[in-house]
């Protein structure tokens with residue numbers, strides 16, 4: 214238990230260090246890229262240890278309580294971002310936008326109760342992994358797009374324009390961002406399909422418009438609207454960026470907010 | 485085509501209309517939650533119908549669908565999905581049935597909603613709920629429901645008698661219907677009515693679902709073919725579920741059944757009876773009941789197929805759209821443009 218808490222805290226410290234370096238790097242026009250990558254990877258490794266220790270202690274994966282959901286999502290979002298950071302060198306400064314977004318999740322994670330939960334019978338299925346897995350890829354892809362969008366928006370002011378001047382043009386950032394949004398749509402759709410199959414399996418209905426399903430659908434719809442708008446109306450890059458933020462905010466609230474205000478991951482689970 | 489009809493086609497296939505309809509759908513879905521009106525499903529059906537119409541006219545007239553096969557495949561998949569949702573609405577059945585422990589399913593206890601083209605065969609179902617278990621555990625002082633097993637004997641479509649266990653994620657399948665166990669269950673006082681003339685009949689009263697309606701364990705009993713109506717309630721002090729350890733749903737050790745007939749009040753133990761001018765009502769004892777959810781929808785595997793087809797098309801579309809303009813190309817193009825401008 215103590216080791217678990219310790220490695221989680223150290224992981225958060227490493228993530229925060231990576232985030233601070235990313236911000237300093239932009240503000241002071243310095244290249245800390247290797248150190249940022251190092252701290253992100255160290256954080257990820259420590260985080261993996263914390264998750265594994267808890268998994269062994271409680272004998273179930275991190276998907277029951279709010280704390281576990283936040284922790285495992287933070288882990289996968291970090292993992293996606295590290296892969297992106299490693300592969301897409303020209304847009305690495307987007308870490309200065311993405312990591313602070315993840316700080317919100319970290320703070321939230323540290324403040325919710327860390328107690329163990331109970332596994333409902335409907336969780337004993339492969340659909341759990343498929344459904345959650347697709348959801349994580351979806352959020353990871355949108356997060357990367359948020360990074361691009363953040364730079365586009367910051368560039369609207371002279372300071373941002375100067376600080377991000379050596380990055381690719383807004384046109385190319387927008388293009389890259391919407392590629393990730395396309396990936397997000399595919400995985401969001403897969404998540405909804407897998408969720409419906411699971412719900413059918415567990416409760417004898419595939420879609421019941423419970424609060425979580427409703428918000429998941431609205432997130433999907435806003436993502437579709439964003440892609441349709443971009444394909445049919447000439448959006449400005451800034452407008453495109455705000456649409457990305459809207460999808461991320463909705464996805465974020467659906468994943469973490471709705472289970473928080475309604476009493477269970479899905480209403481049909483307990484009773 | 486006349487000018488006005490071609491304008492109509494242009495409007496109905498317009499992509500701006502699609503965006504409006506998406507917005508309409510989103511608002512409808514939110515509004516759906518705030519109304520209890522019996523026609524509320526139309527809130528979702530109407531925008532979907534408009535979207536389908538918009539999509540069909542667009543597919544027939546917009547050239548982009550002839551150029552981009554993958555995009556066409558994607559939208560065809562979507563159209564199929566919309567069509568199947570429509571078919572599903574008119575052919576499906578969703579219902580619930582309560583079965584007393586140890587007795588056979590009785591259609592008169594079933595409630596359902598069915599599409600206008602559903603061929604109802606609920607009267608053919610024959611099954612008996614032999615017994616059931618629902619396990620509970622405690623977590624931070626709260627009781628959490630775990631797994632459920634219902635032991636069933638049923639007659640399949642060929643008339644063969646079968647036995648099995650159903651429960652969480654394993655429904656009982658008969659005549660295309662799927663019967664899922666639910667968290668709905670409760671207590672059921674059993675009675676036997678001996679009329680002065682004719683044979684005796686047995687029956688039970690299902691008290692409201694437990695533990696949700698723990699504080700309201702009361703119901704009425706109308707004795708068949710008589711004017712006698714009883715009000716009854718169950719009292720017990722035995723905690724059934726434990727907030728500190730594992731427990732199961734069971735009959736309480738010392739239940740007291742209180743019955744009111746007009747102004748008279750009775751406290752009954754198993755074997756007690758109440759005499760009426762035309763017969764005698766015996767209280768046999770306390771039993772339990774379980775609620776099943778009944779579901780029929782043949783379109784489901786097809787919907788899955790249509791959505792996967794759509795996704796396949798979408799993935800193909802994006803693959804094709806993004807592959808020819810890799811990162812590097814646009815870089816070079818930009819360089820070229822800059823060079824052209826400067827010269």
Ligand code: HEM
Pocket residue numbers: 398437440441444445497498499502535536538539540542543546548555559562798805
């Ligand atoms: C009902 C759900 C719908 C979804 C999920 C959906 C989704 C999409 C997506 C993801 C794209 C690709 C955008 C891109 O290449 O970036 C697209 C393009 C397109 N959609 Fe839809 N669509 C839907 C309905 C419709 C409807 C009702 C119409 C009828 C007008 C329509 C017409 C089009 C057209 C014409 C394009 C190509 C736009 C272009 O590239 O210029 N879609 N749609």
